[in-house]
Amino acid sequence: MASREDWCADKVSKLLQEDLRIPALNEIKEHLSTIPQNEVSSTIRNLDLPLVFDCLNDSNTEQVDLACEVLSLCMNNLNLGESTSKYGVSLERALNHPYPTVKLMALSEIERNIREEEALTDICKRSSLLTSIVRCIGDEDISVGKKACDITVVIGLSNIGLSQFTSNDVLTVLHEIMTISEVIRLRVYEVVVNISKESENNFVTLVSTGLVSLMLEELNNADVLLRMNVVELLTQLGLSMHGFVYLDQNGILDKLFALVEDEDDPITVQLCEPGILKFFGHMAHWKPIELISKYPKLFDRLFANIESGDLIIVGVSLDTLGVIGLSSEGKTALSSTGNKITYAIKTIVKLLTSYPTEIRIRALNCLENLLRVNDPKIDTMQIARRWFELFGDDPMQLIIRYAKNPFSETKLAGLGMLQAIAEQQWGQEYIKNTPGLVEFLLDRGVESIKECKEAKYEVVKALASSSIFDQSTASKFQAFVAEGPFYVHAVTEVAFERND
Template identity: 30%
Template sequence: MLRGRAKMAEAVWELLERAARRAPPLEELRALRLAVQAVPPAALRARLSADHLTALFDLLGGNDREQVAACVSILERLLQALDPVFVIQNLREELQKGLFHPDDSVKILSIAQAIKSLSRIAQTQDGLEALFVSSLLSDLKNVMATSDVVRYRVYELIVEISSVSAESLNYCANSGLISELLGELTGDDVLVRATCIEMVTSLAHTPHGRQYLAQQGVIDKISNIIVGAESDPFSGFYLPGFVKFFGNLAVVDSPQQICERYPVFIEKVFEMAESHDPTMIGVAVDTLGILGSNVEGKQVLQKTRSRFQSLLSKIGHQAKNAPTELRLRCLDAISSLLYLPPEQQTEDLLRMTESWFTALSSQPLELFRSISTQPFPDLHCGALRVFTAIANQPWAQKLMFDSPGFVEYIVDRSVEPDKASKDAKYELVKALVNSKTIAEIFGNQYYLRLRAYLHEGPYYVKAVATTAVEGAE
């Protein structure tokens, strides 16, 4: 196999050398396209020069569509092997020319490479200055009108650069491109809104990004659009993204402040969770999981009292009866809502998680145990993650210990059919063993069995001794 690869690599260099000296016939380009796919990127990087690539870019100027397609395919592979900064330093002119090529595949190749290179260059002050004073950015602005795909790729680049530092955000804001993105976010095209909100959510992951969005009044505008969604028959297209935006904002900022300042957010999440639309329920469940992933978020949900309790009952029902994908999302959200780090386990919070667990079903432990014994690995692991989330809480340990056969189920390795399930069970055992109250609640015998399980690792198989019986066949 190694010899075959070495042969392929030699064939690549031979064909590239020939292409650098003269325009190759189509058969040679086809052979080169096949050869570069078979050679690992590291081997390509070793001997690749700017001349080889320039020659291929020159061939893009021809009228033969098959030739252009072959060259795009070869260049995609070769450029992947190179450092983006090398590409922009040595092939800037070729990429700029490519941005205005009549063939969309060439445009998209050039944009993808320009974007990869620019996001790397923008990591440094010198790179930022070079980028924003060069004509490359204005060229990118000019090609944005080509298609939605191209426009979104440029927005993605701007968001990526803006996320590096407050200074890089300033450069991007001054270029006018962020204003264009925000304009589309609050514009009338519902499908464009849905795409733009994802990029704006990425921008909100950094403190300077959040500050900028707040200063520009964007967060208020998003809140107002959620309010107006009631009367918009097309709100289903963008509402999930807008609600997720607030969910993410609450976690990186302060759940309490966000929910107090934008009450429409939490109201809309509850409405969506209570609806009969599986898409909306899924988004609401994801958002509740995000919001309740830290203690402050849990306390915000607890303040809604009986409304959240009845919502938990619906989520428990969905975890048992919904289509598989929604069941998984419910299980993940339940794990997130019920988990309490050991250092935050006050009596009040433990009472709260216990009451939430009880609200999920008339027999919640049995509900998740029945899901964990199903032959679907994803659901099986999802249920194990719920047990892992509550495993360090004394009330849950008592429930587990008092449930007939439950501790035996935990230490039984034979019920885990695949690697993912074995890993998930091991995490549950680890969470139990590392708890301070486990020895007291489970008793010494089971505690030692759990410790032995932890020590043996997730994939331990007990050796079975075979004894020869005299006279046996």
């Protein structure tokens, strides 16, 4: 049997001969797939990988695909940073190859390497390699473009990477590819947002490049779908405090509100309203009272949408109301609308049975958020109790109906509401005074789904520290918690001898 060195020399010789390249690549692929893992790295280092890269320079797709497979197999067995250090030029050429499979091979290897800080720094110092990665954002192949976006974000989140991303060389490439199409512009904006939202320093740096301003200008674009996607990106940016402040100070909230109110352009309203409602919901997370005083009509629209015939709008409106009503400030802001929030809650409860399952679950999740109190302020708990009592003459029955539902997703939503009130003293009183509810909570036998076991456990855990219950019940709750969510009672079988 030939030694490793002789075997590799034979394959190198064959790779130099055009008519033997495909058989040689097949032999390499098969060999590397069958030998022990500890021998693979040594074998690879005896192969001349630049010759395998050279096999990519051919119009024969079989050869190109084989070369990609072999290169991926080889480089995956190299140390992090080794392939980008030794074969950076070859990888760069691969990024400019006409075939998407070749670009994906190179991008995947680069993505693997940037997990290591030294390799990431090395790539950032290679200006032409970095610009080739960025240029791939503009590729017509979606997989190539997405992979390039992911890599660019990781690079941009590092200090040296952010500096290089905002260099003239990279910005020139970005502006070039942004002229290709609106789809490519959106990819660039997505990269900008994903880097910006992570820190104020990142955001300030990217604002200075003018890319953020270009994104905001797209809100004036005639293409409604483009505007809709930009609204979605702005929603992500606004989740950070620095992003919210910037958007507020630059009049973006006013512009988005105007879009929803534009009665002369119903198509834009229909397509953009879900995204804009989400946007305002997340903005209200930061300053709910300020937003509700500045945009009362938007909240009126939110309440009215609950009765809409458009289920997309209903779902988004329920989600948005839930996001706003989760915080104490949000509850205070919604409570200030008086009869409007009262009517909205009563409407949700009334329509629960007529909603399709998916919308019903979102409605229950919305109600859970309205009931949940994350900080024990008396005013907030009073608001939650007042809203709970809008559920009907016997509000507990509504919660129990869904907490005992046979379908797990609906049951989880019901148990979520139960947990929300179990964390408040008034809710504990309701639970205590509801016949059969304590027994249901302590009965492990009725739950078979892991998530439902965990949800019920969280309810009992909240009740276990309450002073509302008698000593016997409190002890049962505490024992339940000590046993954990998945405890199974042992069943003892006694065998009796039978006399025949």
